[in-house]
Amino acid sequence: MAEEIGSRQISNEQIPTTEETQIHQLGALPKKPEVDVDNARKVSTDSCALNHVPGFPHFVRNIRHFVAHQSYVRSLFAAGHGYPMYDTGTVSEVPEDYTNIRGISIGDVGVLSNHGEFVFAFNLFLPPDHPYNKGNTPASFSPLEPLEESEIQTVDEYFPRGAVVTSKGIKVTRHSESPLRLSFHSSERIGGLLVLPEGATRQDASTDRIHKYVARHAHDWAYFFSQRRWDPSTNGSTYVVTGVDKTSNCSTMAFQVRLSTSPRIRATYGKKALVAPDGISAVRNTIKPKVTTPPSRNLCVFLRGIRIGVGRAEWIENVDERPDNVEYATLYTELYFPPPWITVFKARIALRLGFGRIGERPGFSYFVHPFHLSDIIGPMMLSLRPDAPLVLIDDLVESIDSNQNASTKGPLERRPPLTFSCSKGASFRDFRMMVTELFDHYDVVEHDGILRLKRNSKESIAKVSWRTDIRHLFTPMYNRNWASRAFTELVRKGQHHMDTNAHLPKHRTQ
Numbered sequence: 001m002a003e004e005i006g007s008r009q010i011s012n013e014q015i016p017t018t019e020e021t022q023i024h025q026l027g028a029l030p031k032k033p034e035v036d037v038d039n040a041r042k043v044s045t046d047s048c049a050l051n052h053v054p055g056f057p058h059f060v061r062n063i064r065h066f067v068a069h070q071s072y073v074r075s076l077f078a079a080g081h082g083y084p085m086y087d088t089g090t091v092s093e094v095p096e097d098y099t100n101i102r103g104i105s106i107g108d109v110g111v112l113s114n115h116g117e118f119v120f121a122f123n124l125f126l127p128p129d130h131p132y133n134k135g136n137t138p139a140s141f142s143p144l145e146p147l148e149e150s151e152i153q154t155v156d157e158y159f160p161r162g163a164v165v166t167s168k169g170i171k172v173t174r175h176s177e178s179p180l181r182l183s184f185h186s187s188e189r190i191g192g193l194l195v196l197p198e199g200a201t202r203q204d205a206s207t208d209r210i211h212k213y214v215a216r217h218a219h220d221w222a223y224f225f226s227q228r229r230w231d232p233s234t235n236g237s238t239y240v241v242t243g244v245d246k247t248s249n250c251s252t253m254a255f256q257v258r259l260s261t262s263p264r265i266r267a268t269y270g271k272k273a274l275v276a277p278d279g280i281s282a283v284r285n286t287i288k289p290k291v292t293t294p295p296s297r298n299l300c301v302f303l304r305g306i307r308i309g310v311g312r313a314e315w316i317e318n319v320d321e322r323p324d325n326v327e328y329a330t331l332y333t334e335l336y337f338p339p340p341w342i343t344v345f346k347a348r349i350a351l352r353l354g355f356g357r358i359g360e361r362p363g364f365s366y367f368v369h370p371f372h373l374s375d376i377i378g379p380m381m382l383s384l385r386p387d388a389p390l391v392l393i394d395d396l397v398e399s400i401d402s403n404q405n406a407s408t409k410g411p412l413e414r415r416p417p418l419t420f421s422c423s424k425g426a427s428f429r430d431f432r433m434m435v436t437e438l439f440d441h442y443d444v445v446e447h448d449g450i451l452r453l454k455r456n457s458k459e460s461i462a463k464v465s466w467r468t469d470i471r472h473l474f475t476p477m478y479n480r481n482w483a484s485r486a487f488t489e490l491v492r493k494g495q496h497h498m499d500t501n502a503h504l505p506k507h508r509t510q
Contacts, residue, residue, distance in 0.1 A: 040445035040454065043384050045482045050489045051386075053379040055235025055315045057369035058494030061428075062334035064368075065258060068282035069116030072254035073371050074336055074426040075167035075192035078434065081245060082304035082395045083372065084192070085118065086252055086284070089299065092120040095131050103298030106152065106205045107144075108241040109221065111230050112370045118303060119230060124213065124240065138224040144213045151206040158202035158245065163418045167191040168425040170265075174418075182269040184253075189263045190336055190426050192254040194301060195274055196247055201297055204243035204304065207394065211306065214240050215450055218308045218390055219318070226319050234331055234369065235319075236309040236378045242394070243304030248286075248295035255281040259339055309378035309391040311449075327503040331369035335428045335491060364504040373431065380435075380486045381444050381451045391451040432487045439483035 052058065069086040076084035089099055091113060104118055107125045112118060122133040125146045133141075159165075162180050164172055169188040175181040180197050214221075218238070226233040251274035257263040258280070267276040273285045286299065310318075369375070374393040381391050424430040442453040498504075 040447035040452065042454075043381075043444040043446050043451070045384060045439075045444070048384050048482060048486065050380070050383050050486045050493070052490065052493055052497070053235065053309070053312055053315075053382050055310065055319065056379050057234060057331040057333045057375055058497050059335055059376055059491045060332045060495045060498050061337045061491075064334065066256040066280075066282075067368075068254040070334065070368075070371055071190055071256045071336075071426070072192040072252060073116060075190060075254065076165060076194065076422065077371075077373065078168070078422040078424040078426070078430065079165055079302075079420065081165075081302040082243060083112070083302065084194070085116075085300050085303055086192075086254065087115070087117040088250065088286075088301055089117070090120040091115075091117045094120055098132060099298070101296045101298055103246055103296070104241060104244055104300040104303065106147070106203060106241055106244065107210075110239055110241075111225055111233070111237045112239060112372065114368060114370055116370050118239070118241075118300070121225070121230070124210075138217075138220050140217075140220055144210070147205055147209075151209070153202075153204050153206075155202045157199050159196050159200035159247075160418055161197065161199040163196045163199060163420065164193065165196075166193040166419065166421045168422045168430075170421065172419045172421075179271075180269065184265070184267040184269075186255075186265040187263050188265070188425070189257045189338060190255065191265065192252070193267075195251040195269050196249075196301070197251075197272065198247055198249045200245045200247040200250075200301055202243070202245050207242050207306070210240065210242060211392065211394075211452075214306055214308065215390070215392065218392065219310060219314065222308050222310050222315075223318050235315050236307055236375050238308040239303075239305050240308070241303060241305040244300050245302040246297045247299050247301055248297045250286055250299055250301055252284045253281050256336075304395040307372070307374040307378070307393045307395075309374075309382065309393065311382060311389040311391075312386060314389045325503055327501050328505075329367065330497070330501065331367050332494070332498060333369045333371055333375060335431065336426050337428050364506045366498070366504050373434070376487060376490055377435065377438070379490060380483065381453075383486065384444055385446060385451060387449075388446060388451050389449045393453065428491065432484055435487045436481050436484045439481075 072086040073084050085104075088103075090104060090110070092110070098120070104120070105123070107123045108118075108120055109124055110119045110121045120132075122128075122137045122141070123130070124144050126133050127143055128134070128137045128141050162177055164182065166172060166184070167188070168191070170184055170186040170191055170193055173183045173185075175183065180195075182195065184193060222235065222238050225238055230237075249272075251269065253267055253274055253276055255265050255276075255278075257265070261280065264278070265276075265281060266278055267274060267281060267283070269275075274283050276283045374395070377393055378391050381393075382388055424434060438453075441456055443456060445452055445454045
């Protein structure tokens, strides 16, 4: 239903020319010019001191066993369709038609919760007194003029009926198409999959006008979520939806195998339900309401949008009411590090000898932040320009070297068996490769203090692709790339912060 909100005429006032100089709740902000990426200056990466940017979560080695939504997102992020939604709806208190008919749509603004759900706050095309927006908009909010139909690209069957999206290493066997019967096998330790019996529709908005509007209001929105203590209300967490893949029926599965267990995953899809009898996987099937009308495509399986990050000085100056114990409230985002064979061997021996499972549970508690790669791309970009007040990151730029291009103009190729597997896994090494390739294909550009990513020229991309193929043969060469070094350094510093954080509450030993 996003096209209805994006293109219908809503009676709202035009954005006033003095809007940029309004005073928000935390004080005066400088006037924000419109972003003209074509005239933006390229930011040099020759010398860069990598530091953690206040408000962003720290990235650390995973030490918890299995959290379904985290494993699912990490595993399917490499598919290149945007943010994989393990929970396809919103957890906000919204009218029934939002949940049952409309679903997450273009123009929605919110945050990703610690459980991986999208927490809806307001839609930027609707007035503040609209039932969806009422009571959840910043004081200075003024809606954007609705999108024209020409600004929204819709592909009704982007994912054909019976399509399956899987993480790396999952083998899919198709037994029949009508009725749909599938079986899945994997020997990976972490993974996820998505079954789309009815296919899925893709919608993407032309983001130029949205980007300009977001750039003018980004600071206000970031501070608004922080002030209202939305969960989480961290730097970089504000999400402006610009694209969705939606369906009326889907099934999802995620798994992460313990050290002491052999990674032999199996599951089946039949009788309109996904079943995993292995006992170590988490499965979700759509609960269909009993209605006679055709079901609405209100379930969002992939989410794309703009993430807003605020510069170091602006965040420190404007985010008030910080907790008394900042270190205790620090958020950490986990990256998956495959265990070495010796660790797996020791865990199995310990279990056989009756010592229980080792290395499965941390000795302290900590607050976990939902995984999103922009939370590390943002600090990397801000480290290049420490004085920059703002960074805007679009999910569409994170689809480098995926099996499907996120900006394709038509449906995916209808080839049997309609299975689309990620070419990369869910580990730290895979994400380091993704980040490196991202900055190979995109330049960091700056216009009036606002940082963004701009696609390289075709000639540069061809040259980069050739170099990337060579690098794949010699993985250690990645260490010579600034993006690879930056990614590794930020994760190292995040891990050091956790290891030395004496304020994390320790578990009592029985």
